Structures are given as C-alpha cells and as structure tokens.
Amino acid sequence: xxxxxxxxxxxxxxxxxxxxxxxxxxxxxxxxxxxxxxxxxxxxxxxxxxxxxxxxxxxxxxxxxxxxxxxxxxxxxxxxxxxxxxxxxxxxxxxxxxxxxxxxxxxxxxxxxxxxxxxxxxxxxxxxxxxxxxxxxxxxxxxxxxxxxxxxxxxxxxxxxxxxxxxxxxxxxxxxxxxxxxxxxxxxxxxxxxxxxxxxxxxxxxxxxxxxxxxxxxxxxxxxxxxxxxxxxxxxxxxxxxxxxxxxxxxxxxxxxxxxxxxxxxxxxxxxxxxxxxxxxxxxxxxxxxxxxxxxxxxxxxxxxxxxxxxxxxxxxxxxxxxxxxxxxxxxxxxxxxxxxxx
Amino acid sequence: xxxxxxxxxxxxxxxxxxxxxxxxxxxxxxxxxxxxxxxxxxxxxxxxxxxxxxxxxxxxxxxxxxxxxxxxxxxxxxxxxxxxxxxxxxxxxxxxxxxxxxxxxxxxxxxxxxxxxxxxxxxxxxxxxxxxxxxxxxxxxxxxxxxxxxxxxxxxxxxxxxxxxxxxxxxxxxxxxxxxxxxxxxxxxxxxxxxxxxxxxxxxxxxxxxxxxxxxxxxxxxxxxxxxxxxxxxxxxxxxxxxxxxxxxxxxxxxxxxxxxxxxxxxxxxxxxxxxxxxxxxxxxxxxxxxxxxxxxxxxxxxxxxxxxxxxxxxxxxxxxxxxxxxxxxxxxxxxxxxxxxxxxxxxxxxxxxxxxxxxxxxxxxxxxxxxxxxxxxxxxxxxxxxxxxxxxxxxxxxxxxxxxxxxxxxxxxxxxxxxxxxxxxxxxxxxxxxxxxxxxxxxxxxxxxxxxxxxxxxxxxxxxxxxxxxxxxxxxxxxxxxxxxxxxxxxxxxxxxxxxxxxx
Numbered sequence: 001x002x003x004x005x006x007x008x009x010x011x012x013x014x015x016x017x018x019x020x021x022x023x024x025x026x027x028x029x030x031x032x033x034x035x036x037x038x039x040x041x042x043x044x045x046x047x048x049x050x051x052x053x054x055x056x057x058x059x060x061x062x063x064x065x066x067x068x069x070x071x072x073x074x075x076x077x078x079x080x081x082x083x084x085x086x087x088x089x090x091x092x093x094x095x096x097x098x099x100x101x102x103x104x105x106x107x108x109x110x111x112x113x114x115x116x117x118x119x120x121x122x123x124x125x126x127x128x129x130x131x132x133x134x135x136x137x138x139x140x141x142x143x144x145x146x147x148x149x150x151x152x153x154x155x156x157x158x159x160x161x162x163x164x165x166x167x168x169x170x171x172x173x174x175x176x177x178x179x180x181x182x183x184x185x186x187x188x189x190x191x192x193x194x195x196x197x198x199x200x201x202x203x204x205x206x207x208x209x210x211x212x213x214x215x216x217x218x219x220x221x222x223x224x225x226x227x228x229x230x231x232x233x234x235x236x237x238x239x240x241x242x243x244x245x246x247x248x249x250x251x252x253x254x255x256x257x258x259x260x261x262x263x264x265x266x267x268x269x270x271x272x273x274x275x276x277x278x279x280x281x282x283x284x285x286x287x288x289x290x291x292x293x294x295x296x297x298x299x300x301x302x303x304x305x306x307x308x309x310x311x312x313x314x315x316x317x318x319x320x321x322x323x324x325x326x327x328x329x330x331x332x333x334x335x336x337x338x339x340x341x342x343x
Numbered sequence: 344x345x346x347x348x349x350x351x352x353x354x355x356x357x358x359x360x361x362x363x364x365x366x367x368x369x370x371x372x373x374x375x376x377x378x379x380x381x382x383x384x385x386x387x388x389x390x391x392x393x394x395x396x397x398x399x400x401x402x403x404x405x406x407x408x409x410x411x412x413x414x415x416x417x418x419x420x421x422x423x424x425x426x427x428x429x430x431x432x433x434x435x436x437x438x439x440x441x442x443x444x445x446x447x448x449x450x451x452x453x454x455x456x457x458x459x460x461x462x463x464x465x466x467x468x469x470x471x472x473x474x475x476x477x478x479x480x481x482x483x484x485x486x487x488x489x490x491x492x493x494x495x496x497x498x499x500x501x502x503x504x505x506x507x508x509x510x511x512x513x514x515x516x517x518x519x520x521x522x523x524x525x526x527x528x529x530x531x532x533x534x535x536x537x538x539x540x541x542x543x544x545x546x547x548x549x550x551x552x553x554x555x556x557x558x559x560x561x562x563x564x565x566x567x568x569x570x571x572x573x574x575x576x577x578x579x580x581x582x583x584x585x586x587x588x589x590x591x592x593x594x595x596x597x598x599x600x601x602x603x604x605x606x607x608x609x610x611x612x613x614x615x616x617x618x619x620x621x622x623x624x625x626x627x628x629x630x631x632x633x634x635x636x637x638x639x640x641x642x643x644x645x646x647x648x649x650x651x652x653x654x655x656x657x658x659x660x661x662x663x664x665x666x667x668x669x670x671x672x673x674x675x676x677x678x679x680x681x682x683x684x685x686x687x688x689x690x691x692x693x694x695x696x697x698x699x700x701x702x703x704x705x706x707x708x709x710x711x712x713x714x715x716x717x718x719x720x721x722x723x724x725x726x727x728x729x730x731x732x733x734x735x736x737x738x739x740x741x742x743x744x745x746x747x748x749x750x751x752x753x754x755x756x757x758x759x760x761x762x763x764x765x766x767x768x769x770x771x772x773x774x775x776x777x778x779x780x781x782x783x784x785x786x787x788x789x790x791x792x793x794x795x796x797x798x799x800x801x802x803x804x805x806x807x808x809x810x811x812x813x814x815x816x817x818x819x820x821x822x823x824x825x826x827x828x829x830x831x832x833x834x835x836x837x838x839x840x841x842x843x844x845x846x847x848x
Contacts, residue, residue: 186711187708187710187711188703188706188708188709188710188711188712191696191703191711192704192708194692195689198691201686202687202688203689203700203704205646205648205680205686205687206701207668207669207672207701207705208704209669213708266691267691
C-alpha cells in the first residue's frame with residue numbers, strides 16, 4: 001500500500017528535488033533552516049507557509065476534478081470568506097463566531113456550485129464561473145468596497161502565528177490534506193468519487209447517489225477555500241475583496257495537474273496535488289531568491305511549468321522506457337563483445 | 344484473386360496474435376471472417392488497413408505486394424474499412440462527410456451546392472434519397488453506416504472491410520445494409536464481413552474463414568457448411584447443440600411457482616404504454632421485440648433508471664419503491680444495461696472495484712468493504728464466471744466485451760438480488776462467452792432468482808425463457824408460454840400490423 005502511494009507521487013518528489021538542487025546552485029542557502037526567537041526560519045519554511053493557500057485549494061480541487069468537474073470559484077470564495085471573517089471579528093462576533101461563519105459561508109458557496117452542477121445539470125466550468133464572477137462583487141459588498149482591517153490577535157495567529165516553531169498555515173494544509181486523504185481512503189468515498197468521475201451514468205445505475213456525492217465534493221472545495229480565505233485574511237489582518245485569492249483557482253488547478261491527476265476525472269491522489277502545490281510555490285520563491293528582476297517571474301514560471309508537464313507526460317514516459325531499454329541492450333551487447341574479445 | 348494473404352504473422356509482447364494465416368478474397372464476393380474474441384480477426388484487419396505492421400507474411404493486392412503503413416495509405420491502395428461505431432463526424436452535414444478532405448473548391452472556398460449535388464449523386468447509387476444538407480448525426484445509425492460505406496467505397500473502391508457493421512441495428516436496418524452490400528458485390532468489390540451474427544453470415548456471405556487462437560482453422564463455401572459445423576470450427580470442440588441443451592426441461596410449469604413481484608400499470612409517456620407483469624420465483628421472462636419497440640424502456644421503468652409516470656411494483660410485503668435505481672437495488676433488483684460501455688462498466692476501475700461497486704454503494708460510503716473481503720469476492724466471481732483477466736486489479740476497460748459483461752453480472756450477483764434484468768446480455772460477445780452466460784442464467788434461476796432477459800436473438804430467448812413477452816410499438820402485445828414459445832409465433836407477433844393503432848403518432 002505504502003509503496004504504491006510512493007510510486008504514485010515519485011515524479012512530484014523527483015521534480016521537487018531537482019528544483020531544490022537548481023535553486024541551491026544560484027542560492028546556496030536554500031535548504032538551510034535556522035531557529036530564531038524559537039521559530040524555524042528559512043526559505044523552505046517560507047515555501048511551506050506561503051504555499052498554504054494553493055495547497056488548501058488543491059485539496060478540494062483534486063476531488064472536484066476527480067468527478068470530472070472543475071471549480072473556478074475558489075479564488076472568489078477566498079475573497080468572500082476572508083471578508084466574512086474580517087467583518088465578523090470587527091463586529092465583535094468573537095473568534096469562534098468568525099471562523100464558523102466564514103466556514104459556513106464557504107460551505108454555502110460549495111452548495112451553490114454543487115446544486116448547479118448536480119441537480120440543474122450545468123457544466124461545471126460554467127456553473128462555477130458564475131460564482132467566480134459574482135463572488136468578488138459579494139465580497140466587495142461585505143467590505144463596502146474598501147480594505148476591511150481588524151486587530152484581533154486570535155485571528156491573526158492563524159495567519160502569522162506558530163506552533164512548536166512552525167507557522168500555523170504550514171501546519172494547516174498538511175493536517176487538512178491528511179484528514180481528507182484518510183477520509184477518502186479509509187471509507188469508500190474515494191472509490192465512489194472515482195466511479196462517478198469515470199462513468200456517472202453507470203455509477204448511478206449501480207446505486208451510487210451521484211448527486212449527493214457531487215454536492216458534497218463541491219462543498220468540500222468550498223470548505224477548503226474558506227480555510228484558505230481565513231488564513232489569507234489573518235495573515236494581512238484585513239480583507240481585500242479585490243485581490244485576496246486572485247487567480248489562485250488557476251494555480252490550484254495547475255497544482256492538481258502537476259500532481260498527475262487527469263482533468264478527465266477518475267483516479268486521484270490528494271498527496272500528489274499537495275506536492276504539486278509545493279512545486280508551484282518552490283518555483284515562485286525560487287525565482288525571487290535567484291534574484292531575477294521581477295518582470296521575468298511569470299515567464300520563467302511558465303517555462304518551468306511547461307518543462308515539468310512535458311517531462312511528466314505519459315507519452316514521454318514510454319519514450320524514456322524505450323531509450324532506457326536500448327541503452328541497456330547496447331551495454332549488454334558491448335559487455336558480450338568484450339567478453340568474446342577476452343576469450 | 345483480388346487479395347491474397349499468405350503466412351501472415353503478428354506478435355505482441357506475450358501473445359502471438361496471428362500465426363501464419365492465409366486468406367484470400369475474390370472480386371465480387373462477400374467473405375465472412377469469423378472467430379471468437381481474441382481469435383485474431385481484428386489483428387488481421389488492422390494489418391490490412393495499415394494500423395499494425397505485420398511481422399512476416401505477404402499481402403498481394405491485384406497481384407502486387409503491398410505494405411500499407413497507415414489507414415490513409417491503405418485507402419489509397421484501395422482498401423476501405425467501416426467500423427461498428429461510425430467514425431464520421433456527426434456534427435457535419437452528410438454532404439460534408441462524403442466529400443471531406445476533397446471538397447469541391449473555388450477561389451479557396453468550398454462550394455456548398457456542388458458538394459451537395461455530388462453527395463446526392465453518390466448516395467443515389469445506394470438507394471438513399473435523403474437531405475444531404477442535414478447533419479449526419481440526425482440520421483439513424485443505419486443511414487450513417489451507409490454513408491460511411493459510401494465514403495469508404497469512394498476513397499478505396501477495391502476491398503471493403505465491414506467490421507461488425509450490423510451490431511447496433513435492428514432487423515429492418517440490417518436488411519438495408521445487406522442490400523447495399525449485395526449491390527457493391529455485384530459491382531465487383533471484394534467485401535470482408537466481420538460479424539458475430541451467424542444468421543447474417545449465412546444470409547449474406549459467399550465464403551467464410553474461421554480463425555481461432557491466431558490460426559486459420561477453415562475456409563469454406565458458406566452454402567456447404569451448417570451452423571453446428573461452423574460453431575464447432577469456432578469453438579474447437581464438439582458443441583452439443585448448446586441451445587437445445589439449454590432449453591428448459593419442462594416448459595409450461597411456471598404457473599405453479601409462487602409469485603414474487605407484480606408490476607401494475609407501469610408506464611411513461613413516449614417510452615412505453617402502461618403494462619402489467621407478474622414475476623414468479625425462479626422464472627426467466629424474455630422480452631422480445633425490435634430495437635425501439637419499448638423493451639429497453641420497460642426494463643428501465645422496472646429498475647427506476649427512468650421514473651414511471653404511472654403504476655408501481657408490489658410484492659408479498661406491500662408496495663416496492665422503484666422510483667430510482669437506489670430504491671430498486673434496496674428492493675433486491677439488479678440491472679445489466681444494454682450499452683455496456685456507457686452504462687455498465689466503469690472502465691478505468693479495476694475488475695475488483697467494478698465487482699464490489701453496487702455492494703459498496705448499498706452499504707453506504709461510511710462502511711467500506713474490507714479489502715480482504717473485496718479480494719475474496721473478486722476472486723470468487725473471477726473463478727465462478729470464468730472471467731478472463733490477468734488479475735483482479737486489471738482495469739475493466741482492458742477486458743474483452745464478453746468478460747466485461749461477466750464483470751457487470753458479477754457486480755449484481757455479489758448483491759444476491761432476487762430479481763435481475765439483463766438487457767441484451769450477449770450482444771457483441773463471442774460464441775463461447777455467449778453459451779456461458781446462457782448457462783449462468785439457468786444456474787442462478789435454479790437458486791430461486793428471477794430474471795427478465797431482453798434479446799434480439801430469438802433463439803436465445805426461446806432457449807432460456809419460461810415466458811416470452813412480445814413488445815411492439817411501445818406496448819406489451821402478447822405473452823407466450825409453453826409450446827407457443829417458438830420463433831414463428833414470436834416473429835408473427837412482432838411483425839403483426841396494428842391497424843387501429845394509427846402510425847400518425
């Protein structure tokens with residue numbers, strides 16, 4: 001079991017290792033971690049923290065994509081839930097109130113998407129596009145068009161605090177990821193989700209409640225977006241309806257794809273998507289550390305992403321195997337010739 | 344000879360798909376290519392059409408050796424192919440499909456009128472007078488099939504390969520295709536006809552070649568061989584008239600069996616008129632009728648795949664909810680749909696996962712079936728139904744049609760249902776698996792399960808059914824029992840014109 005998971009995420013691990021090596025060449029201190037004021041500090045810790053939002057989104061997005069769907073609304077949901085958290089905390093609802101309200105709003109956003117997709121039957125890309133567009137408007141209504149700041153140490157702790165020296169966001173995504181992965185694999189949810197992603201009609205005829213599952217999956221995505229929204233707002237101690245979570249839905253989809261999950265639905269791995277998210281953040285941070293002028297960032301990132309996807313593609317994989325076999329055959333032939341020559 | 348193949352061999356890792364096969368085809372003949380799934384039929388065809396490169400052997404076309412490296416190269420040489428699933432573009436017009444790739448042009452623009460005129464002219468030869476400006480997809484599969492044949496003949500014109508062209512057609516449409524094929528034969532084409540339907544082989548072909556395990560077993564004149572000999576060639580052992588043997592021993596007794604289920608007034612507008620059906624314990628009920636007669640629709644209403652607008656089901660304990668598949672499954676129903684690929688299997692999941700799927704769905708997501716139990720179920724059904732797979736973890740989509748069907752059956756048998764609906768359980772699967780599935784039906788009804796079988800093959804229905812319901816024009820028109828279950832009577836009921844019904848609707 002373990003070895004199969006390992007084999008599944010091997011390409012992502014190799015990619016991360018290669019990236020780390022590349023960055024270390026231009027920025028030798030990349031892998032160093034030091035302790036200052038009782039907190040761990042270093043580029044790697046920074047990546048684990050900054051990658052948290054995309055990683056959280058990627059968890060929900062993995063499940064949505066496994067059902068052959070897509071959720072474009074998660075970036076907007078970050079803006080809404082961040083605004084809700086900031087609004088409730090500044091209106092004296094308290095930490096528990098603010099968190100539960102933000103999470104509830106995230107779940108409602110997912111419910112909306114799920115109903116559009118599963119019951120009304122709108123294509124996922126269109127259904128979630130509605131909230132993607134409308135969502136920022138909703139967030140602006142909540143913040144009344146300005147950046148809604150707050151001062152509440154409890155909430156801010158979620159964004160910039162640390163536990164045992166590790167930043168809270170860097171703990172939140174692995175915990176959520178492991179919880180969701182266990183929920184998928186220790187129950188039958190993983191199998192049922194894969195089944196409806198591969199063939200919804202056949203699954204429904206086999207007695208799977210596809211509608212309910214689809215709604216639950218979009219709600220999970222909404223929940224993950226709410227968690228991301230909370231830490232985004234907590235980190236800057238304020239809600240910026242215009243910029244919070246902007247374009248992050250695309251990074252989340254990219255993380256899932258770099259994680260080797262098919263956009264056609266079916267088999268999925270939450271762990272691989274999380275590594276995908278870390279790969280994206282490593283690229284982002286690495287470009288900064290390497291000291292390229294900032295105008296190069298997006299172009300270099302795009303080039304690296306293309307390279308990673310090409311190297312991971314199944315078509316190329318068979319070519320690797322082919323060349324590997326040829327090389328081995330030639331070596332064997334050479335060895336035989338040398339042996340003959342020796343005799 | 345138009346086409347001569349000698350000593351053709353082709354291997355894949357682990358298997359020798361073709362082993363020194365000889366085959367020849369004369370101009371102006373229809374030559375059937377027969378064999379079980381995996382016998383080498385499709386490999387032979389793919390070597391001919393350039394989809395595969397042969398390892399050894401020679402192919403002569405008009406006496407010239409040929410080496411097609413792609414389908415288009417084969418087409419240029421004169422070898423055209425039409426597949427079971429029409430591989431044209433349904434969202435383009437018939438005319439566009441017929442002239443695709445060589446549209447009449449002027450000033451770099453296609454000339455719609457010239458294109459349509461050319462298409463109409465072409466189709467006239469096939470006795471088809473249709474609006475060529477409409478989308479291909481708006482026509483029936485038979486018409487699409489004829490357009491595909493027309494296109495293949497136009498492009499190639501010497502050898503035409505028909506790979507299961509009739510698998511999704513009803514009797515009337517098959518006749519249309521046959522007329523076209525005969526006309527082409529009379530024009531001097533050599534036609535290779537691949538089909539599972541032995542009746543069609545006997546009706547249409549001049550000669551036949553049987554492959555088994557990659558070898559040629561026999562080439563005979565069709566007129567000089569009978570059905571039993573042919574099946575013997577295909578299966579490689581004496582098949583003691585499977586169908587006769589499968590015939591249920593004592594016809595006419597089922598009425599004394601206890602009643603299990605009663606469907607009353609079940610109907611849905613535009614699908615099937617309200618019908619009553621009583622199901623007795625351990626009984627096999629056959630639904631006979633043409634494609635589109637309402638037989639599949641009847642099954643879908645009984646299983647809740649489509650919700651019935653009128654009527655319902657009941658058993659000894661009262662009403663049984665069948666408004667959706669989950670309720671029907673909870674009531675002990677199972678349904679193996681006609682279209683295996685889109686409604687039956689979940690292709691990318693493994694054999695094991697497909698087998699446990701319905702059981703898992705009914706247990707709910709929170710109570711996963713332990714892996715050991717899943718393995719046990721999978722291994723048990725792989726052994727019991729003789730599912731040919733390297734192991735339980737292989738993706739179902741990689742299995743042959745017959746084995747996919749067995750996996751779907753295993754999925755329901757794992758639920759231990761009391762009522763199983765099988766829609767075309769033997770469509771598109773080879774003779775061996777066919778016989779096994781009929782045997783299985785006998786076996787499970789002996790344990791008290793009741794089955795409804797829908798089939799286009801009358802002999803199959805006659806062989807397994809205790810009762811046969813004939814469906815015509817979306818109505819259940821007759822119920823036959825005992826000695827009335829014979830093909831002549833059934834055909835009579837299927838064909839009987841219904842005067843007062845008025846076809847206007």
